[in-house]
Amino acid sequence: MTVITPERAALGRARWSLTARLTLLTTVIVLLVECVIFLVTANMRENDTRRDLLWTVAHSSLSSPPACTWLVVERDGVVAGTPGLPAGFPLVESLRDADVPRFEEVDRDGQHYSVLTQRRGDEVVQVVYDERFHLMERRNLLVAFGVALLMTALAVAAGVATASRFLCERAIAPLNEALARQRRFVADASHELRAPLTQLHTRAQLLARKADALECPEALATEMRRLVNGTRQLGDVVDDILRSALSGEQPRTDVVDLAEVADEVVAAEDARAADTGLVLEVLRGPGQFLVPGAESALRRVVTALVDNAIGHTPPGGTVVVALEAPTAAVVRLSVRDSGVGFDQADGRSLFERLHRGTAGRGQRFGIGLSLVREVVEAHDGTVTAVGEPGAGAVFTVDLPAVQPAIPLPRGESASAARAALYWARGAGLHIARR
Template sequence: MRRARRRIAVITGVMITLLVTAVGGVADLVMRHAQSEQMWRELRHNAAHGDLSSPPVCTRLYAPGATPHADLPAGFPVRADLERVRRTGEAVERTVRRDRTVYLVRTQARADGNVVQAVFDMRFQLADRTHMWFALGVAEVAGLLIAAVTGAVLGRLAVSPLAEALARQRRFVTDASHELRTPVTHVYTRAQMLSRQAAAGELPAAHREGLARLVDSAGRLGEVLDDLLLSAALAAGPARPAERRPVDLVALARSVVAGESDRTRDGRLTVTVDSPPHPLFVDGIESALRRAVGELLSNAISHTPAGGRIQVTLLRRGGGAELTVTDTGPGFDPAETERLFERFHRGGHGGRYGLGLALLREVVTHHGGTVVAAGRPGRGARFAIRLPECSPAPAAAPARRVRAGRG
């Protein structure tokens, strides 16, 4: 929601900036054209009829034999133009840039045969253009301030209904997940008890397979509810400082691998953990990080065929902690890399990823980290989590013994 509001404010500011710039550009073109037409018109008239002894303001007139004005700019008259007009009889016009200003120069022969050169100083017109652009700059700054306020108001008004709808959706997901968790837990527990009774021979053998499927389905439903609750908690905002603490990523990863030992043994998979001898601490919520690492390992187990290998590697890199899970499964098309993290994405090899990888990215991003995936069809997959490293929690100070003295 905050990004949407900022985007609306930025778009509004850019539009106002472009509008003011466009207006300034059009005004500058119109002013330049109007000034140019007027100045050349006056210059031609003064060159043909102006009084040599009393020229108009901003105009200097020079003619051979006439006394030049004391304030005639340096470098004038342009003698090459005088010689050319005497030789050809045709008028010559040019623009001269000198002394931080611009001069319009026209040299022509008058009706009486005298050759006259008129010089127009544009310094006042140039100053008008500078003042116009300064005014436009002030208007631009004021426009940007107005755009920021307008964008913030528009963003809030435009995004508020969507934010309210999302908040209601999150509350519904959280409430529904909480309400469903208890009955699902009861179903799962009851199904486990019936499955044990069936295994002990207390129930007919025909029900054993159905009970096993019921236990598996209830367990998966519980995992989905946990994922929904965690996703809603992450979307609600950053965790409170009291909920975060330094977590040893090495110990957590080894614990997760040990917890999946039954699945890896049943699937005849070889899982190895390569980690440094020292801890790697990251700041975060241990339950959420455990869920993320568990999802990576569970995903690798689900997609690795019997007899395959899974490698879990932990190391320190660039001031952060990196956990990598590599498997020898079917891999995936590199073009699907980003889509793997979409909810309930189904890969090209029929692999379904559900909420897990999408939730994994939410957890890692919530902890200020990144997750990347790499793989090729038939060559396995590699998922890497990178998290900022932190210092271990300070050890609690030992209690000091106080010996009571005699009064």
């Protein structure tokens, strides 16, 4: 199975763009050359016709005109012509005024004629030349030029496409090999991590059950349950990475309660926030917060934003994760902190890969926010950042809401909404995405 990576797709677009441009350029050049040849040929043919007419006036007689030519001779008011003279000839006005040679183009009965009227001694000679064969040659020449232009365009397109494909394949061969090695490494590492993570998750479950059986303090039991959730979520992440590395398959789309995800992330970060002297809380507005997507991926988004906020907020500060539904089609999650903030001019570069700030605590790799943007855009959403130096920052994620929303009795939780939505999907009701 060939995996279409962004680099390979960009290279393919560049290759086809190069083929199109070279084909267009070659076609235009050939067209210009053909136009020049046609104009030169037409001019030469017109000059040849004039020379033939002049020669006919000087040397031909009524009894022996050249092919496709008729003669009219006027002497002392008497006009005589070659048998078969086309209707509409001679041109009487031209015969009367023949002091200087007169070249004319005349159409009669759908035919085109070249006419020369000139005095020869004591008589006036008018030569009528039928241009039908010359016009036929001109049309044939245009058809030949058109066929040649088409064949040239096809040949250039095929040749350039073949050559560019060959060169591109050779150019990206090292990249493909490097990507294949990287994919194998990620797959092998993910596979090796699955076994110890499964064991860790199992042991965490056993400890949580023992804590409940032994009636341990509620705080300890709660932490054990959080440990179970954390190991399960880590296993989900590893499974997503392994699945993507093996087949390029994207995580399956499901219905995700963003409020529950935010609660779980904040609960997991409570101890860290307490250690650094921060207040970490979740605020919910009215409405439901159900979105279509991959739960593990969206959890990484919330985790990265909360981690970024904690890392840039000094002790005594606050980090607030807020959820709201500004419209029926949008679910909004924002992470606001009272930390060091940033210059708004740098807002766009925050989401660039390997961009690292200098004011945060701990080691920063410049990957978290770029992954946030990639995941959000893959879910048809948007992410923005607003900040001010020394006045904190707000990161806002807008995602399309699951449609239609399911009305619930007052007091029901979002979990109940999700359960109802699952029931609706199982019953075959239509669920549309924005």
